[in-house]
Amino acid sequence: MEIRVADIPPEGLFFEIEEVPEALEWRGEAIPFVGPVRGWVRLQMVGERLVVKGEVHALLELACGRCLEPFPYGVDVEFMDEYLPMEVLEQEGDEVELSDEEVDLAFYGETVLLEDLYLEKLYLSLPMKPLCSGDCxxxxxxxxxxxxxxxxxxxxxxxxxxxxxxxxxxxxxxxx
Ligand SMILES: [Zn+2]
Ligand SMILES: [Zn+2]
Structure with missing residues (x-):
């Protein structure tokens, strides 16, 4: 779902998430979902910053790093992110030097995709070497x-x- 940032009311926007995407596609990988993604996402403007808070739960199918068998893996993520308007970068051009704190910041354009705001969070919380069980x-x-x-x-x-x-x-x- 695409959201126009200019349409976000002062009290913010709240979305209940309940959907069954086919796979978590992220940077060339496609990890299948076993059930729906559930949770909520709130978008609010604080000055020119877009503040996104949310909580999502999902069950994904990962391949065990030891026996290679697929197994269901539950993920629960709580997050809070701040996005700055893209114009900040454009206006100041190449001259702008970002402070260490700002390097980690993300930016928004005219619209944001609701899915992108939380699917990345799920992906980032997956283990590097998943195990089907501790004693696999x-x-x-x-x-x-x-x-x-x-x-x-x-x-x-x-x-x-x-x-x-x-x-x-x-x-x-x-x-x-
Ligand atoms: Zn053998
Ligand atoms: Zn295993």
Missing amino acids: KGLCPYCGSNLNLGPCGCSPEEIDPRWEVLKALRNKLVKK
């Missing part, structure tokens, strides 16, 4: 079987001697 056993390094489903039957004799060296090294590190 991952994949067998020899045959690639998912060890959460049971032992794969790789016997120690079949193990490549190069792995043995690594195993010995790991045992040494663990003991320290």
Whole structure:
């Protein structure tokens, strides 16, 4: 939904969010949603600053970083952002030197997209290496079987001697 910034009344705008987007598309990635995105977003002008507050909850399908299996991952985000009008940049041109605080600021044009205001928040709160469970056993390094489903039957004799060296090294590190 596109919102014209000039149309935001002094008391602000409030939106209840309940929608089922197909996927969280962000910078070339598409992460599927398992259920609706729920929450709210409030937009308010404070002087020329656009202040956006909100809270969103979603259930996404991530791939486990160890066993690679998809699993549902719940995200809850609360956020508050401030946007400055784009003209601030345009008027002052190249001369403008942003202070450290301002470097982090975002800018708005004539309109803003409601979805963009909160989908980015969901994306940024996803873990770098998601795990389906804290004790996920991952994949067998020899045959690639998912060890959460049971032992794969790789016997120690079949193990490549190069792995043995690594195993010995790991045992040494663990003991320290
Ligand atoms: Zn896993
Ligand atoms: Zn195996």
